[in-house]
Every structure is written in C-alpha cells, then in structure tokens.
Amino acid sequence: MFEALPGQDEAKDLFRRALAADDLSHAYLLAGPEGLGKVEYARELGVAMVAPCGGCGACDDCARARRGAHPDLRVIEREGDMIRLGQVAPIVAELVLKPFVAARRVWVLPEAEQLTPAAANKLLKSIEEPPAHVHFVLVTDRIERMLPTIVSRCQVIDFQPLSDAEVEAYLSDAHDLEGDEGRALARLARGSVERAARFAADARGVRLRDEYLRHVAALTGGTQPGAATAKSPAAAFLGVLDRRVELVAAEVAADAERRAADVTALFADPDDRECARALKAVGERAKREKTRHARQAAADALDLVIAWLRDLWATAAGAPDAVLNCDRAAELAAAAVARPEHYARLLAAAAVARKDLYLNVDQKLALQAMFARFEEVARSA
Numbered sequence: 001m002f003e004a005l006p007g008q009d010e011a012k013d014l015f016r017r018a019l020a021a022d023d024l025s026h027a028y029l030l031a032g033p034e035g036l037g038k039v040e041y042a043r044e045l046g047v048a049m050v051a052p053c054g055g056c057g058a059c060d061d062c063a064r065a066r067r068g069a070h071p072d073l074r075v076i077e078r079e080g081d082m083i084r085l086g087q088v089a090p091i092v093a094e095l096v097l098k099p100f101v102a103a104r105r106v107w108v109l110p111e112a113e114q115l116t117p118a119a120a121n122k123l124l125k126s127i128e129e130p131p132a133h134v135h136f137v138l139v140t141d142r143i144e145r146m147l148p149t150i151v152s153r154c155q156v157i158d159f160q161p162l163s164d165a166e167v168e169a170y171l172s173d174a175h176d177l178e179g180d181e182g183r184a185l186a187r188l189a190r191g192s193v194e195r196a197a198r199f200a201a202d203a204r205g206v207r208l209r210d211e212y213l214r215h216v217a218a219l220t221g222g223t224q225p226g227a228a229t230a231k232s233p234a235a236a237f238l239g240v241l242d243r244r245v246e247l248v249a250a251e252v253a254a255d256a257e258r259r260a261a262d263v264t265a266l267f268a269d270p271d272d273r274e275c276a277r278a279l280k281a282v283g284e285r286a287k288r289e290k291t292r293h294a295r296q297a298a299a300d301a302l303d304l305v306i307a308w309l310r311d312l313w314a315t316a317a318g319a320p321d322a323v324l325n326c327d328r329a330a331e332l333a334a335a336a337v338a339r340p341e342h343y344a345r346l347l348a349a350a351a352v353a354r355k356d357l358y359l360n361v362d363q364k365l366a367l368q369a370m371f372a373r374f375e376e377v378a379r380s381a
C-alpha cells in the first residue's frame with residue numbers, strides 16, 4: 001500500500017496504522033502545496049478502506065477500486081468551477097445506506113476548497129456525525145480558502161515537499177534518470193513529485209527545458225557561442241510554450257476520448273439521460289484539465305526562468321555550489337558576467353510574473369510583460 005507513491009513517510013505510517021487497527025477517522029483532510037500527489041494518496045487510502053484485503057494493491061478488488069469501478073468508493077470532482085450543493089445533497093441523502101459490498105463507504109473530494117458555502121454547510125453536518133460506516137477524504141492545495149468549521153472537524157494530514165534526495169531517488173527509481181541531470185531536475189522540482197515527473201517526461205522526450213534555457217540565456221546576457229540566435233528570444237521562448245500547451249491539449253483530448261468510451265460502454269442505451277450527463281461531465285472535465293495544464297506549463301516555464309536567474313545570481317555572488325541547474329554549472333559560470341545586483345533586478349521582474357500567474361492573469365500576457373521588464377533592466381544596466 002502506497003509503495004508506488006514517493007515521500008510522505010509520516011502520512012503513510014499514520015494511514016497504515018489506522019488501517020491495521022481499524023481506527024480510521026471519519027474525515028481526513030489531505031492538505032499541503034500542490035504537486036505532492038495528494039489526490040493519489042487519497043485514492044489509495046480509499047482503495048485500502050473498501051478492499052477486503054485492506055489494500056494489498058495486487059488483487060482484483062484493489063484493481064477494481066483503482067479503476068474507479070467500486071460502488072463503495074466514490075470520487076466527487078467539481079462540475080464547472082465549483083463543487084455545488086446539487087452534487088453534495090445526493091451524497092448526504094445516501095449516507096444512511098449500508099455499503100454495497102465493502103465494510104465502509106468512502107467519498108474522496110479533491111479540490112475541497114472549491115465547495116460552495118451551501119455545499120460545504122450541507123456536508124458539514126455529515127462530517128460531524130456520520131454513520132459508522134461512512135468516511136470522507138478531502139484534499140486541498142489551499143486550506144486557507146476552506147470553511148474553518150469543515151477543517152476543524154477533519155483530521156488534517158499535512159503533506160510536506162519532498163527533500164531533494166527523495167526526489168532524486170524517485171527520479172532514479174521511477175524514471176531511470178540519474179547523474180547530473182537527475183540531480184538538477186530533482187533540485188528544480190523543489191520538492192514536488194508531480195513537477196519532477198513532468199521534467200522527467202520532458203528529459204525523456206521533447207526536451208523543451210533545453211530550448212527554454214537556450215532562449216533565457218540569450219535574454220539574460222552572457223550569451224554563449226552556439227547559444228540562441230533567434231531574432232527575438234522572448235518570442236521564441238513563448239513559441240516553445242505554445243508547443244508544450246498543444247502537446248498537453250492533445251493528451252487531454254485522448255484521455256477524454258477514453259473516458260467517453262468507458263461511459264458509453266457502461267450504458268446499454270446511449271440516449272439514456274444519465275449517460276448524457278456522464279458524457280457532459282467528461283467534456284467539462286477535459287475543458288478544465290486543458291486550462292489547468294496550460295497554466296501549469298506556463299508556471300513550469302516561468303519557474304525555469306526564475307531558477308536560471310537565481311543560478312546566475314548565485315554564480316555571480318560566488319556560490320556556484322548552490323545552483324539548481326547543476327548539470328549546467330559550466331555554462332552558468334561563463335554566463336554570469338554581470339554583478340549579482342543585475343540578476344537580483346531580473347529576479348524581481350520575474351517574481352511579478354509569478355504573482356500574475358497566481359492571480360490568474362493570462363499566462364502569455366504575464367510572460368510578455370516580464371520579458372518587457374527584462375529589456376528595461378538591460379537598458380538601464
């Protein structure tokens with residue numbers, strides 16, 4: 001159980017002990033920064049709670065529950081931008097029903113901060129005094145946005161960013177990435193296993209990081225022989241981002257097709273109202289995922305810029321051992337020709353873009369504005 005999920009030893013221990021002692025909380029809240037695989041942990045915990053084996057991970061019951069086909073394990077994803085009363089009310093109405101086959105019934109709610117106040121209040125009563133067989137596993141990246149009364153009734157499990165060593169071990173075990181590149185990607189992932197996985201896929205695939213860094217190097221001075229010669233490195237950088245966004249959009253579309261096929265296979269009559277509703281949910285989910293991935297792609301690209309600037313600053317300040325891009329230390333040493341203050345000003349310009357992305361400003365506009373600020377810094381140097 002949880003073996004395939006890296007890090008979070010404390011949470012794993014706690015779940016394993018609670019499962020073994022049959023002393024499970026009626027409401028867990030898995031909280032912490034994004035990118036730590038909290039939803040996967042929530043699902044695995046749900047699987048362990050409904051499978052008679054207690055979650056061996058190898059039997060048919062586990063496989064069925066993991067596929068999302070166990071009647072006593074349900075995942076409630078938001079419809080549109082929120083989790084609404086209309087989604088929560090039917091759950092609350094069914095709580096008194098005995099489990100179908102398992103000893104417990106489990107509801108997993110990713111993005112619990114997206115519960116509308118009405119939905120949260122409806123759920124609150126059930127979390128306070130649930131029937132003995134009922135368990136909730138809530139997940140959030142933004143606990144500060146949740147109704148405090150809900151948080152206070154849950155057992156909060158804090159998820160921590162992984163150490164560089166943990167991410168490095170994960171990249172080696174799960175992605176066969178080692179050496180300087182593995183070490184650099186582990187540092188760049190900043191404790192997020194999901195970010196590490198994306199970097200690993202890129203390193204094994206299209207290698208967009210190389211292209212981003214080539215254009216960033218051209219933008220931040222100290223251009224290397226053989227480095228970017230694009231007329232506008234900023235436009236070239238955004239072009240790389242466009243390609244990444246197209247790539248993930250295609251992946252999302254393929255995933256949505258598979259999900260739609262699963263739904264259609266489930267209903268004998270494709271004109272069934274429930275079938276139409278489920279298909280609509282698949283479509284909405286795909287739209288959401290596309291937006292989320294596009295935002296993530298922009299954030300990853302920006303984080304690479306910030307990491308590069310930080311490395312230039314560290315190198316210029318005489319601390320080359322502290323660089324994140326440790327597989328490019330030589331390139332950094334040759335490029336960091338300005339004074340540390342210069343890179344600090346560029347970093348400040350990039351930090352504005354980071355905040356813009358957090359505030360949901362259009363990704364491309366935020367990055368374009370950042371590149372314009374870079375030019376100002378270069379002119380005033």
Ligand SMILES: [Zn+2]
Nearest residue numbers: 053056059062
């Ligand atoms: Zn099992």
